[in-house]
Amino acid sequence: MGEKIKNIIKTMETLASKHYAMKWDNVGLQVGSKEAEVRKVIVCLDVTKEVMKEAIENKADMIIAHHPVIFSPLKSVVKEDYKGNLIHEAIKNDIHIYSAHTNMDIAKDGLNDYIVDKLALENPDILDITDREKLYKIVVFVPKGHEDKVADGLAEAGAGHIGNYSHCSFRIEGTGTFKPQEGTNPFIGKQGELEKVEEIRLETIVPQSRLAQSIEKMTAAHPYEEVAYDIFPLNNLGEKRGIGRIATLPSSKVLSDFAKGIKEIFQLKAVKVTGDITEEVKKIAVVNGSGADYIQLAAARGCDCLVTGDVKYHEAQTALELGIKVIDAGHFETEMFFTDLVVNYLKGQNLNIEVIASQTKINPFNIL
Numbered sequence: 077m078g079e080k081i082k083n084i085i086k087t088m089e090t091l092a093s094k095h096y097a098m099k100w101d102n103v104g105l106q107v108g109s110k111e112a113e114v115r116k117v118i119v120c121l122d123v124t125k126e127v128m129k130e131a132i133e134n135k136a137d138m139i140i141a142h143h144p145v146i147f148s149p150l151k152s153v154v155k156e157d158y159k160g161n162l163i164h165e166a167i168k169n170d171i172h173i174y175s176a177h178t179n180m181d182i183a184k185d186g187l188n189d190y191i192v193d194k195l196a197l198e199n200p201d202i203l204d205i206t207d208r209e210k211l212y213k214i215v216v217f218v219p220k221g222h223e224d225k226v227a228d229g230l231a232e233a234g235a236g237h238i239g240n241y242s243h244c245s246f247r248i249e250g251t252g253t254f255k256p257q258e259g260t261n262p263f264i265g266k267q268g269e270l271e272k273v274e275e276i277r278l279e280t281i282v283p284q285s286r287l288a289q290s291i292e293k294m295t296a297a298h299p300y301e302e303v304a305y306d307i308f309p310l311n312n313l314g315e316k317r318g319i320g321r322i323a324t325l326p327s328s329k330v331l332s333d334f335a336k337g338i339k340e341i342f343q344l345k346a347v348k349v350t351g352d353i354t355e356e357v358k359k360i361a362v363v364n365g366s367g368a369d370y371i372q373l374a375a376a377r378g379c380d381c382l383v384t385g386d387v388k389y390h391e392a393q394t395a396l397e398l399g400i401k402v403i404d405a406g407h408f409e410t411e412m413f414f415t416d417l418v419v420n421y422l423k424g425q426n427l428n429i430e431v432i433a434s435q436t437k438i439n440p441f442n443i444l
C-alpha cells in the first residue's frame with residue numbers, strides 16, 4: 077500500500093483544479109513533498125493542533141484540509157507560535173498538508189453543488205461567474221480504419237463533448253505522405269521510400285483541463301510511431317465556473333419551513349433567518365462558508381433567499397432593504413460536508429491509500 081502524493085494531487089485536481097481557485101486564495105500542497113509516498117490520508121475542514129494530534133495518533137501521513145493552513149503571508153515558522161508549531165509538527169512527523177479551498181467550492185460536483193444536492197434543490201446555475209474554461213481543437217491524422225479507436229481514446233479522456241453529446245468529431249478523407257528515415261520502425265512503409273497513405277483528418281474539441289490526458293490517450297490509441305496532430309486555441313466560450321449556485325425548490329416553501337428543513341439537514345441547534353418567515357421562497361442562492369458578500373448579487377439575480385454563513389448585522393439589514401431573505405446556517409455547518417465529499421471521492425478512485433475522516437470537533441462556536 078502506498079501512493080505518491082503527486083498522484084493524489086492529480087486525482088484531487090481532476091475534481092477541483094487549483095486553477096479554479098480565487099486569486100486571493102492559497103491552495104494546493106502547502107507542507108511536504110510531491111514525490112513522497114503516503115499510505116493514510118486524513119480529511120478535515122481546518123488543520124488545528126487537535127487534528128494534527130489525531131493525524132499523528134492515526135499514523136496518517138497526509139492531511140487534506142478545506143481551509144489553507146498557510147493563508148496570510150507566513151513570515152516565520154516558530155515552534156512556540158500556533159501555526160509555526162503545526163508546520164513544525166507536520167514536518168517532524170512526515171505529514172504532508174494539502175488544501176482544496178475555493179477551487180473545491182467552485183468545482184462542478186464540489187462543495188457548492190454538494191449543498192445544492194443536500195437541500196434537494198433543482199436546476200443549479202452559477203451565482204457569480206469567476207472564469208470560463210478555455211477550449212482547444214485537436215486535429216489528428218489517422219490511417220483509415222483506425223479512426224474509431226483514436227476517437228474512442230479522445231472521448232474517454234474527455235475530448236469531443238458538446239453539451240450532453242459525447243464522441244463529437246468531424247472526419248474528412250485525404251492522403252498523408254511520409255518517408256521513414258534511418259532508425260525508424262514504421263507501422264506502414266519502408267525506410268527511405270516515400271509512402272502515400274489514405275488517412276482521416278479527425279478533429280474534435282477539448283477543454284483545457286482535459287487536454288493533456290486527451291493527447292496521452294490519443295497517441296496511445298494511434299498506430300503510428302510518430303503521431304501528426306495540431307492543437308488550436310479557440311475563442312469559443314467554454315463551460316462557466318464560479319462561486320455559489322442559484323437553484324430552485326421543487327415547489328415553493330414558506331420560509332420558516334425551509335429554514336426548519338435546513339436546521340435538520342445541517343443538524344443545527346439554531347438558525348438565523350432574516351425577512352418575513354411566513355412568505356414563500358422558491359429561487360434559492362447557496363454560498364457555503366462566508367457568503368454575505370453575495371447578498372446583493374443574489375437579490376439582483378432575483379433570488380428569494382440566500383443560504384450561507386457568517387452574516388453580520390448590517391449585512392442582514394442590507395438583505396431586508398433589498399427584499400431578499402437570508403438564512404445564516406453557519407460557516408462551519410455549511411462547510412463540514414467537505415470531509416464527506418473528499419473521503420467519498422477519494423475512496424472511489426483507484427488509489428492505493430486508506431482515507432479517513434477527521435473526528436475532531438473543530439467548530440469554534442457552541443450554541444447553549
Ligand SMILES: [Zn+2]
Pocket residue numbers: 143365366407411
Ligand atoms: Zn470556509
